[in-house]
Structure formats: C-alpha cells, structure tokens
Amino acid sequence: MKKLFSRIKANPPKRGWRIAAALLLTAVLLFFTxxxxxxxxxxxxHALRRAERRALIGMEGDVVFETGGMRYNMNATCTLAVRYGNRAAALFGVSQDGPLKLGWDRNSTGSAYYVFPQDQRGITVAAFTGYPRYMGFPEEAMFIGLFHDMEGADSAELSFTLTGEPFGTDFLCDYTLSSVDAGDGFFLFAFSSAATDEDFVESPDYHPIRDLAGRIDPWTYSQRGDDIAARVRFFDAAGNEIGGGETVFARALLQGG
Amino acid sequence: MLQQHPSFRRWAEQAAAHIRFPGDRPAVIRELTEHMEDRCDAFLAEGLSKAEAEKAALAAMGDADETGKALALIHRPFLGYLYKAAKIALLASAAMLLLVSCARGFDMPYSYGFSEPYSDLATESTATHVREITYLSPTAKAECGGYTFTLPSVMHRRFYDLVDGTSHRSLYFVLEAFHPSPAAFWPEGVRECIYAVDDLGNLYPNRCFSERYAEDEGREVCGNGTGRTLLRYRYEMWVSCVDPDAQWVELRYERLNCSFSLRIPLVKDGELL
Incomplete structure (x- = not known):
C-alpha cells in the first residue's frame, strides 16, 4: 500500500510552478489592459480622489452632493459637490469614458475639477462648466453651486446680474434662479439659455453665459473684470424666507481635468 | 496493455471516483492501472495463467472503494482547483486585453517618452543680441501629495539687446514629477499654482494670477507638460524677468495642506550668473 501510495502522487512542484507562471502572466496582461x-x-x-491627488490637495474632501442621470457621447456623466472643511469647496464633473464603459475619467481627461475658496460669510457661490466643458459646447447647461451653513434651508433663490462688452456687444442681464436640487449644505442651480441649440448663438443669453464661464476659469478670469455680485435667499419647507445674504461668485483656485 | 485488462480499468475508475478534484482522476487511474499491470506481469512470470494472474492482481489491490477513500485522504485538491482558476484568469485577462485594445483601435493612450528640452529656445548670439547660457544642476528635491519633484535640467539665460541696450534674465527648467503608481497621471496643480520668489523679495506669480499679483509686468512662472513615461511626468517651465541681482530663485507651491519648495541657486563658482 505504501509503495502504491508513493507512486500515486500529484506533482506539487510542477503544478505549483505552472500556477505561479499563470498568475504572473495574468498580472502582466491585466497591467497592459x-x-x-x-x-x-x-x-x-474614486475619480475625485485621483483629481485631488493630481491637484496636490493634501486632504480628502467631503462629498455633499452627487448628481448623475446625464449623458454625453453615450457616456454617463456625474457631478459632485465637495467641501474641504471651511477652507475650500469644489465642483467635479466626470464621465464614464473608459473603454467598453469600464471605469471613469480615463487618462485623467474625462473630468473637470474646479476648486474655489470658501467665503467666510458662510455662503459660497460657484459657477461650473460641468462635464463636458461648457465653453466648447454651448448647448450644454452650466451649473451654479451654492455651499452654505444655513440650517433648516429647504430651497434657495439666487439673483445676479451679468454685464459686459464682448466683441463690442453690450449686455446687461438680470437672472433669478431657484434651486433645482439640494445636498448637505448645498444647493444646485441650473443656468442655461431658453433658446434652442441652433438659436443659442443669436440669443441674448449667449454672451452672458459665455462670459460667466470665462470668469470662473483661473486662466481667463483675470481678463474679465470685476467680481460678479450675487444675492442669496433661503427658504424653509413651508416657503418662508429664513435668511440670506450678499456675496460674489467665487473664482477658481484650481482647474483640473 | 490497458485494453487487455478492462477489469483493471474498471477497478481503477471505481477507486479514483473518490478523488475530489476531477482533473486529477485520469492520472490516478493511469497510475493504478499500470501498477496492476505490473503485478499481473509478475504473476504471469511465476507461471500463473492469464486469467489467474489477472484475478490475483485484482485481489492484491483490495477493495476499490476502500483504496479510493485512502487515496482521497492524502490527495490535495486545492492545488488542482487553483491551477484551473489560474488558467481561467489567464484566458479572461487575455480576452479583456484584446477587447480593450479593439475598443481603443490599438492606439496607445498617450505618447511615451521625453523630448529634448529647450529645443525651441534660441541660445546663440547674433550681431544684435547676446545670449549667455549656463546650464545648472540643482540638487533640490521635494515631496508633495505622493509625488517627488526634482529639477533634472535648468538653463539660465541672460539676454542683451545691443540695439536698445536692454537686458533680460530668465530661467528655463524641467520640472519632473515621479509617482510610484502608473494611474497617478499629471500633477496638474503644479502647472497652475506654482510660483517663485527670489532672495530680494521679488514675487514671480503663476501666469494664472499674474495680472492680479505681479508688481513688475512680465514676471511670471509658466510652462507646459512635455512628456511622460510610466511613472514620470515632465513640465518645461520658465521664470521670466528674473531680477538681475537675484542670487537664487525658489519655486513654491502652497495649496490646502500641501506645500513644497525647490531652490535654484544662481551662483556658480562664487559668481553671480
């Protein structure tokens, strides 16, 4: 029996080497994939954390709001609102643009990341081109985010005026927006033109919207003039006004993606 | 030989049925059958008939189920299942690589490698312009956000315009960032927020903020990404309008809990460049 058993033995070293070789080759193929x-x-x-590392921000932000349900080029897109304590806030747009829809923000080119200083008055208003970049695709809506410390606020109203003289065309437009969505200490406003895609370039909103997009971009805002004043009003669930204040649109500290 | 004794094979299959990993059963069946063949040949050599030798060989093996259970106790199925799983994983990863490559059109996602720095810069003197070029090798190194920053190449240039008598001083440098993860990508915050100061207290703001902070028009830090390898990323950047008397320039980055600095001495062999 012992002799029998000694002959009937699997070959562990040979099989072990084969297992190791298969696993090593698998790891190499996955790396290239x-x-x-x-x-x-x-x-x-996960894409946000990478964007924070690429931007050399030495802390992880708290995601206070996340919205999806949008698509661009058949890819799902998502916008996150992030707070870095009471020092900064960020708006991050990212697209699920991995090959075969596997993953987000491939090559770090599928995202837009703007970081803004937080207003010490407790109300920070920041415009955001979203993903994809609004400036290149004017038919897309811009977002405006409102980071706040107002407890009990169920909705908000944002009023501002845009003026300018791009290419010799004066414009002065007043806007009052109501919040379309909310998170923890955050309200989201959508800012877009009522014109159709074909008529947008000719619409009275064209220059103001493009001007606002230019002002938040840290590479161009220095050429755009004064800060944009904004007035915020907060309302409770019953619709009663519970507070508000004046501020200015924040200018991005960082832009990534 | 195996076909001459089908009873041997049947016995071996009955015993091997107790082996938990099906992939190992053929080898066990083969070994048991060969062992019985050897025993049968030994009995034949002693003078038994073929039928008697076959019967004696089977009797010597004992009960098939008992033998099978004893074999199962010493057999280790884990390695067998692991090997099967490793083969499946290998095939799956190969298929995934093929699918992803097809989806990308077999294009590499980024260009790879570093180009020669300063290839677009004029460095030669002419009849109306004099350019004094000095290459430096600062040993400054800094870590921030998981990246390690170094300056593998720095070029100092003094430019004299013989026509109008003006002169300019500039620094061109390669800023290299290393990160141990290939998924880290470019540290974009550097290009937009790095600025510089010198020993005389002059500020050289990043071009992003130069209109707001620059006291001297033209003083700025700016640059572009110029190449990457698996773990390294390079920017070619410059500091323009450096003070003629500055003895060093320090690159600085400060944002939200993350900061670093890299100093570039502008003195060589005790003399100001």
Missing amino acids: CTMAGWPALSPE
Missing part, C-alpha cells in the same frame, strides 16, 4: 484602458477610476468618487 489597464494601461491601454487609460487606468480609469472605478467610480466617480
């Missing part, structure tokens, strides 16, 4: 795919992030929040 990820490289070809552009190392996409696994989720919008």
